[in-house]
Amino acid sequence: MRALLWKDYRMNRALLIVSAFVLVSPYAIGFAVQYRNAQSTGMWGGMVAAMALAAMATSLLTISLLAANAFTQERTDRSAEFLACLPPSRLCILLSKFALAFSVSLVMWVVNLVMGLVVAPALGDFQPSLADPVSFLLPTSALVFAAGWGASTVMTSPVGAWGVATATPLVLGGILYASWYYFGVPSEGEFGSAYSVAAVVVAVVGFAVSSVLYVRRVEP
Amino acid sequence: MNESNEAVIEFLGVRKRFGTQEAVRELSLRIPRGCVYALLGPNGAGKSTTIKMAMGSLRRDAGSIRILGREVCDDPSWVKQRVGFVGELQFIYRWMRIAEVIRFCSSFYPTWNATLCQELVRRFELDPRKKVRHLSKGMTVKLGLLLAIAHEPEVLILDEPTSGLDPLMREDFVDGILRNMCDGRRSILFASHTLQDVQRLADRVGILVDGELLVDRPIDELLRTTKTIRAVLTDEKSPRRTPHGAIVESVDRREWSVTVSDFSAGQVEQVRSQNRVESIDAVNMNLEEIFKAYVRGRRNVA
Secondary structure (H helix, E strand, C coil), rough: HHHHHHHHHHHHEEEHHHHHHHHHHHHHHHHHHHHHHHEEEEEEEHHHHHHHHHHHHHHHHHHHHHHHHHHHHHHHHHHHHHHHCCCCCHHHHHHHHHHHHHHHHHHHHHHHHHHHHHHHHHHCCCCCHHHHHHHHHHHHHHHHHHHHHHHHHHCCHHHHHHHHHHHHHHHHHHHHHHHHHHHHHCCHHHHHHHHHHHHHHHHHHHHHHHHHHHHHHHCC | CCCCEEEEEEEEEEEEEECCEEEEEEEEEEEECCCCCEEEEECCCCCHHHHHHHHHCCCCCCEEEEEEEEEEECHHHHHHCCEEEEEECCCCCCCCEHHHHHHHHHHHCCCCCCHHHHHHHHHHHCCCEEEHHHCCHHHHHHHHHHHHCCCCCCCCEEECCCCCCCCHHHHHHHHHHHHCCCCCCCCCEEEECHHHHHHCCEEEEEEEEECEEEEEEEEHHHHHHHHEEEEEEEECCCCCCCCCCCCEEEEECCCEEEEEEECCCHHHHHHHHHCCCEEEEEEEECCHHHHHHHHHHHHHHH
């Protein structure tokens, strides 16, 4: 398992660097832009909260890339065929990939939540409420992860899998919008919560089904 | 060869279809311990498909494949720990260095022999610091062979193992390495187009054409009993009766040649008595000629 983890880490090293950059850059830009203003107005808390929100939004990109790349990368260069002839079970291969993609996604979310919900209030000045955006971004994040992961288990192209990952929230939103438009369900006031619940359900089911199918599949 | 009766690799009624095309039809064969089995066939005959199914990386439509007594699909990890495999093409991680590939693969095999691995690195002149992407085709094949052999597998499955090797390295591989592996305990299944290698190594030969196993015999027996009967006819009329066991025949004006399996002197007499012939003789064949005869015979029928 350690060897598989090492291999997956090495294969995704460039993406991990991009993830770190995407995680840090909104805060760095925020600090740079706000530095002079903050000295006069003292709005550090507001800036950190806003940048945490921006970082959560941009993390969707890297989370979808990590998930979409999980299996497709090896299928593209056909090293999956080499791996398939080695003893590790499909489950071990899957767990190793999941450990990497999920842990990086988790770290990004934990850092951003800590910055937005702990650090920003501690700085004690005006700041926007993060509850609503987080309740939208977190399920969306789970959805793009699961969609990218699911597409990656069956597709060969990382670009295709990433396309599926990014399109899925739009499709889900479109379906809910059509349902509201034609049937009035969900009601306008419940649209946000309906989207969040649907996104989480689709993510969990999609992730579970695609993982089981991958483990049961014979072909690399 | 030191064959025991125990079947190390066993195919039973295996079938595989790609769309409407039947790639493997009702394949049944049994490779005993210590046997070196060569699977021959023209391109597209189903050799690689058969080998992929044996390695558990391709789903079969019907039948059963057992390696060392275990169904491949039931316990693929257990089987893969005991099988060394070299594919037709090498898809080793191109970004890894040779040392990294070796470290990566060795972690999956409890039986990995580091001393043997070092010896093979020296013998194959592999530079551990080199990245796989910088290796030539031949060097990549050598690395694949090293990875297949260094864990001292009980079974070796090789799909065109010597393609991409220069003649010297091929000879070294066949005579030096594979021969050493044939110690009576290991079984080897290999697909090859290089019939010289097959003739030097194999105990048993299978000829697969259009997914069907036409021959499955010990190589000595195949060479001894497959002959071409050549007859000169008294006129240019087609011969009346072909002998029993005919694989392929051709008539060129008055010269009639027919290749037969299980040759016996009686077949010559049968040809002489049933056809008007001026002269007749039986000619020995080498493996390449036998292989071509089976393929042509099958294609003519088709």
